[in-house]
Amino acid sequence: MQTYNIAVIAGDGIGPEVIGEGKRVLEQVAALDGSFRFVFTDFPWGCEYYLKTGEMMEADALEKLRAFDAIYLGAVGYPGVPDHVSLGDLLLKIRRGFDEYINLRPVKLLAGAPCPLAGVRRGDIDMVVVRENSEGEYANVGARLFPGTKEEVALQTGVFSRKGCERVMRYAYELAKREGRTLTSISKGNALGYSMVFWDAIFEELGHEYPEVETHKLLVDAASMFFVKDPARFEVVVTSNLFGDILTDLGAAIAGGMGLAAGANLNPEKKFPSMFEPIHGSAPDIAGKGLANPLAAIWSASQMLEFFGQEAWAKKVIAAIETLLTEKKTLTPDLGGKANTQEVGSAVCAVLPRV
Ligand code: NAI
Ligand code: MG
Numbered sequence: 426m427q428t429y430n431i432a433v434i435a436g437d438g439i440g441p442e443v444i445g446e447g448k449r450v451l452e453q454v455a456a457l458d459g460s461f462r463f464v465f466t467d468f469p470w471g472c473e474y475y476l477k478t479g480e481m482m483e484a485d486a487l488e489k490l491r492a493f494d495a496i497y498l499g500a501v502g503y504p505g506v507p508d509h510v511s512l513g514d515l516l517l518k519i520r521r522g523f524d525e526y527i528n529l530r531p532v533k534l535l536a537g538a539p540c541p542l543a544g545v546r547r548g549d550i551d552m553v554v555v556r557e558n559s560e561g562e563y564a565n566v567g568a569r570l571f572p573g574t575k576e577e578v579a580l581q582t583g584v585f586s587r588k589g590c591e592r593v594m595r596y597a598y599e600l601a602k603r604e605g606r607t608l609t610s611i612s613k614g615n616a617l618g619y620s621m622v623f624w625d626a627i628f629e630e631l632g633h634e635y636p637e638v639e640t641h642k643l644l645v646d647a648a649s650m651f652f653v654k655d656p657a658r659f660e661v662v663v664t665s666n667l668f669g670d671i672l673t674d675l676g677a678a679i680a681g682g683m684g685l686a687a688g689a690n691l692n693p694e695k696k697f698p699s700m701f702e703p704i705h706g707s708a709p710d711i712a713g714k715g716l717a718n719p720l721a722a723i724w725s726a727s728q729m730l731e732f733f734g735q736e737a738w739a740k741k742v743i744a745a746i747e748t749l750l751t752e753k754k755t756l757t758p759d760l761g762g763k764a765n766t767q768e769v770g771s772a773v774c775a776v777l778p779r780v
Contacts, residue, residue, distance in 0.1 A: 427461035429733060432493040432698070434482075434515070436471040438707025439717035439766075440499020446719035446770025447497065447726040453774040454730065454738050461735070466493070472503035472511055472707075481514035487522045495729050496700040499722065500707040513565070520558055523697035525690035526589065527596050528558035528669060529728070530704065532659075532676030535685070535743070537750030539760065542653065542679055549657040550680050555597040556669025558690055560584045561620075563666045585620045585665075590627045596693060597663035598635045606660035609641040611648045611668055624665065649675060677704060681750075684718030684759045687725035689732065699732060701725040715765035718757040720746050723773055744780040745773045 433448070435441035448465055455462045468489070470482035481501070483489065490496060496519065502511045519525070534540055534550035564584035571577050594610070601608040610628045614621040625642065632640055641658075643651065645668045651658055652675050664672060677686035683705040690700040703721030711717055723746060731739035749755055755772035756762025764772070 429461060429463050429494045430492070431463055431465050431729075432490050432496045433465050433467045434470055434496060434498045434501075435467065436499040436501040436515075436707060437473065437503045437511075438500060438709050438712035439705075440471070440501065440707055442712070442715070442717045442766045443703060443719040443722035444497060444499040446766060446773070447722040449770050450723050450742065450773050450777070451726050451729075453777055454735075454742065457778060458735075458738065465497075470515060471501050472506040475506050475511070475514075481511060482518075487519070490519070490523075490698060493698045495732070496698050497726070497729065498700055498702040500703065500705060502707045504709055517563065517565075519700055520690050523692055523700070524559065525692050525697070525699055526557065526559040526592060527689075527691040527693060528556035528666075529689045529691055530554045530556060530669075530673040530676065531687065531724075531728075532656075532673065532680050534680045535750055536747040537753065538681035538685060540679060540681070542656070545656065545679075552656070552659040552662055552676070553600065554662045554664065554669060554673050554676060555593060555600065556664055556673065557589065557593040557666045558669075559666075560586060560589045561666035563670075583617070583620045583665075583667075585623055587627065590624055591631065594628055594631050594663055597661055598631060598638055601638045601661040602635055604661070607639045607641060608661045608663065609643060609648075609659055611643050611645050611662060611664040611672065613645050613668070615644060621665075628663070645672070648672065652676065652679060673704065682759060683721065684757065685720050685724065685746075687721050687728055689725065689728040691732065701729040701732075715767065716758055717766045718759050719766050719770050720749070720773075723770070741777060741780050742773070745776040748776045748780060749773065 435444040451463050475481050501515050502508055532552045534547050562583045567581040569579050612621040612624045614625045677683050686704045688704045692699050703725055727739045727742035749772055755764045
């Protein structure tokens, strides 16, 4: 029997609540299939761990994680620990350390999901955002000069390498080619005359290798407007780390909200484990109350199944989510329901055998 070894970093706040349901759904999938199983290993890292030990994770965390087939992450961050510490010393350390250079975020309006846009039909919002995940504006290169003086200066440099740009764009071109979809590059060459002019040039260069892929180019400000006014124009989208971070929250907002938004951090070569997570944070305002919507975490479990080559099950998990959204009987309050986190997880498990 095939075994998938999963490292679980449930993290802080609602992280453990939603990841618990995602694990149950994966176990249900394995039980229904019968030809594979999941073995979960939990790691206690996160802000609570930091307050006890002074570190977000153990010093040899990456060595410990390295042998796993995937990492399943809840959320990290909590009042009392600065966000740049919790993010930088855990999430970003794993993304960089394991060369997870693709951040894949589906922005798809599922059947029955709420949409704040007027006049939008379900098929109009169906895109995949491929966000550069290893460099760009989040490379954390910079300096603070003359701290504490009137002359204080902060520098934050964007890092754009040919290798980094080519690999994320190639991934997006391949995806668009495979699925027969258009590819839109979102950048800002008019204002960022070095990094984004470079980005645009590489996008065009690579395009010669993919004559069958219809391409479009948009400036990030115009693209934000079109996400709202005309989301149907986007199919596969490729963009930089910062722009992708912002645009995918906008994407989440138009496609059902943060409780329905998932993201995968991929090392496509499978040299290192990839990491799957809901894109929401630890939501301290609702933590511990059973109010957290686990569907984003469950959607990211579906992305994990897809990455493992279990496409049929990946689709069935999405179909089960759509069943809940359409029936509107078992949903958390953010989606207008009265169910708690565990009831939603149980409902997905119950629906899975009949989708
Ligand atoms: P957040 O995503 O935690 O919460 C934003 C709003 O959405 C809150 O009102 C929250 O209640 C609601 N919300 C989020 N997820 C939900 C869910 N599954 N079901 C129902 N409602 C949900 O973002 P916020 O408040 O900006 O950040 C809180 C903490 O999380 C911070 O420490 C931040 O640094 C961290 N964070 C961590 C991330 C990660 O681990 N990947 C991503 C974003 C934030
Ligand atoms: Mg974000």
